[in-house]
Amino acid sequence: MSIPTDHVDAPRTVRRLARGAAVTPVWRNAIGGVTFRTDDGRYIKHGPRNAETSLRAEAGRLSWARRYVEVPSVIETGAGPTNEWLVTRAIEASSAVEPRWIERPATAVGAVGEALRALHDALPVADCPFEWTVPVRIANARRRGIRVPIDLRTPPPVDRFVVCHGDACCPNTLLDDDGHGVAHVDLGALGIADRWADIAVAAISTEWNYGPGWQDALIEAYGVKPDDERLAYYRALWNAT
Structure with a gap:
């Protein structure tokens, strides 16, 4: 897991979810997923489906935890045949x-x-x-x-x-x-x-x-x-x- 230092092409799904906003890769995880930050204050997490957990599961946990602590608010989540994604509101930190x-x-x-x-x-x-x-x-x-x-x-x-x-x-x-x-x-x-x-x-x-x-x-x-x-x-x- 690391901050990307090489060029990362935004997948088509990420570009669609960005809705015209510029995207910057900010984090790459161990299974090849990449998180992008948009220039309008969102994060788009995109990666392969993962048998250990899922971004849909994370969305549910974020929504529950947000009642008690500061965590990202969920905007939308979804999945395709091989990949999944989660869009959240950025926290200024x-x-x-x-x-x-x-x-x-x-x-x-x-x-x-x-x-x-x-x-x-x-x-x-x-x-x-x-x-x-x-x-x-x-x-x-x-x-x-x-x-x-x-x-x-x-x-x-x-x-x-x-x-x-x-x-x-x-x-x-x-x-x-x-x-x-x-x-x-x-x-x-x-x-x-x-x-x-x-x-x-x-x-x-x-x-x-x-x-x-x-x-x-x-x-x-x-x-x-x-x-x-x-x-x-x-x-x-x-x-x-």
Whole structure:
């Protein structure tokens, strides 16, 4: 996953959805999908159909979460035989991995940790219709032909159930100009799970985005002490599924 640095042609569907607005590619994901920003304040996410989740599923989660936290508002979503798309209203904030934040890792990492805790505290478990527990994730992997190792099929005891982001990597937190986390994006897997399922991924993603040495800072900003057992388990599950 990265910010595109090469030329990216906007697919015909993206040009149609842009309705004459200029489009700029701003993000490429691991399965070949690209997100474009229009010059009239929208984002168009377009990519191949994905067996793990879908943009239609993300649209439903965004609409639910928006009642409680700052996430993009959905304009429209759709799909064709091989591709799907999601159009949202832009939020005036920047990804925690944009160049100016890469140059200020302490600010960015602290903001991501604090914003993740705020997300977990704000989203009501009792009202959430979505699930991201270990059995659900293992079943999803099985449907995609992935055999999860036996030692990952029994998780550690739950510390605290929250509504997890589902992809809490640092790029998916948006920061304001002062370096405070103000919004979240890419919520296609949002659902109830142990909070360490998110914390583990957010912490390890600091290494991918800012280099080694920032994991403990993120966990401290979240407001807990490192839990080595749960961190190791949920990182392994992330990699396995």
